[in-house]
Amino acid sequence: MEYSEIVKELERLVKIPTYYVLGKLKDNLVFYSTTQGETNISALIDGKIIRLTKEPIAMPSTPKANLDFLPFTRDVERGKEVHSVYICNLKGEEYELTSPKVRIMGLAYDDKTIAFVGSSNDGAFLYAVEGGKLSRLSQVPPFSFVTDVENGLITGVVQVNPKSQEFFIANLNGEFKILTPKKDSVNVSYRIKGDKIYISSDYENPGESYWVYTYDINSNSYERVNFPEKDIYEYKPVEIFYDPDDNLIIGKRDGRSKLFLNGKLVDTPHGTISGATKIGDYIYFSHSSLVSPYKVYRVNIKGEREVVVGNELELNLGEVEYIKIKSEVEVPTWIIKSNRGRVPGIGIVYVHGGPWSDVDDSWNLLICVLLDRKYSITLLILNINLIQSIYI
Structure with missing residues (x-):
């Protein structure tokens, strides 16, 4: 084969887009994409793919289902990883919210607040934006990032020991507290729901497998999350993520992941599930494998599955x-x-x-x-x- 043909074939493969389901806004699927060679946030609205961001993005936040907008970051210093915070909405509009001139690690929001960890030569700090005003709340360890915000409470991940990973709770007054269910365990807090914080942790089986737990803010106690269906227990995941709003679980073991609803296995192709959300009677999920590129599927309660976001180039290698x-x-x-x-x-x-x-x-x-x-x-x-x- 001529070199020109090899180059064309490589270009064809490199241009295949990546898709990650992020969640939903007002019952519209929202996903991260690399279509047209640019990192972007897109939505599936009335069956049509609508690009919500105009230029390449650095990092999206996790959508809040009841809202119609989504914060994200963009590198504004030509590859130096100096970020500004932007907002996009379901109309395809976007605007710059604030430009703190820091490297942003983790970004989360609710209807009133956007929070993130930003680092620069001065150190790493927890920031919040309220009413368009940027505030520096407290200094944090260098490896820290925000995962969720709800009603003035902020949570995220922090690492102070290379052998473990803790999580934190902070508020808008600058109070910052590092927590762990067990010394030397690895933990990821990712969702605030009422007075509980959902975490994925290996503290019951250190270094071997994770499960989902809740941390009760009022009682300072931890509780293992249980599911009504038994498929998830028979699967015995090594890694696990649970969405308490949609009751969806992504479990992983032996290099592959599977999808569960309330603990019941959902029929998906072999490979890796990179994100999932539930809209009405449908579950949407992004998937790929070593021999098949990224696609977004939806499956109904009968198990009927179809591709809703795919690639022009169909491959099975x-x-x-x-x-x-x-x-x-x-x-x-x-x-x-x-x-x-x-x-x-x-x-x-x-x-x-x-x-x-x-x-x-x-x-x-x-x-x-x-x-x-x-x-x-x-x-x-x-x-x-x-x-x-x-x-x-």
Whole structure:
């Protein structure tokens, strides 16, 4: 094949957009997208995809279902990660709200307040915007970010020890409190609902698996969240996220994730669920795999599924199998058989380092290019820090 043809094929793959379901605004699906080569926020309104942001964005916030607007950040210093806060709405309008000239880590809002952590040479600080006025509330540890705001209460994640991760509660008076259910546990607080904060934590099974808990602000106590259906317990997720408004759960294990409603399994393709929300009788979710690009699906209560946001380029590059290679430790391994090459043929072994991340069963630009070149790939995911190499 000529180099020009290879370049065209690479461009074709690189241009395939990414989609992440963020949530909903006024019963309209809202998702992050890279269509037209730009990071943007879009919505599905009356069956049509409407782009809500005009220029590339840095980071969206999580939509509040009862509102019609969404804050986001944009890099205003040409790649220096100096951000301003913008607002977009369902009409496709956007405007700059404030320009604090800091690097923003985490952004959340309600109908009155926008909160975020911003860092600069002066340090990291918790900020709030009320009535268009920006306030610096308190200094925070460098690795901190906001996840939710509700009725003057702010929560988020903070790390003061490299072996653990805590969460915080703050208010608009500048009070800032770091919490953990257990020393050296890893926790993510992500939703305030009444006098409870929902967290994902490994404190009952340190370093092995997470579950969902609530922290009661008044009693300073933790309670395990239980679900009425049993599928989620039989699945035994290692990682878990629960939306208490929609009763949706995304559970992950063995490099793949599954979707549950009230603990009952929802039929989804094999791969990774990157976001989900419920609108009326439909569940919308974004999905991809190592052999199939990102799409947004919707499924009804009968289990009938359809693509609502897809790609012009339909691809299915092969078959994926998950195994564990036994050595001194069990090594999680993906075996991907390209449907475009000959068997037996050329194979590639990709060794990925850890322990803080892995290659899961989601769309991967490096892997899809190799598959498209008609190689069969064995992907080894090794928990060895700072090793990432390709052997041919």
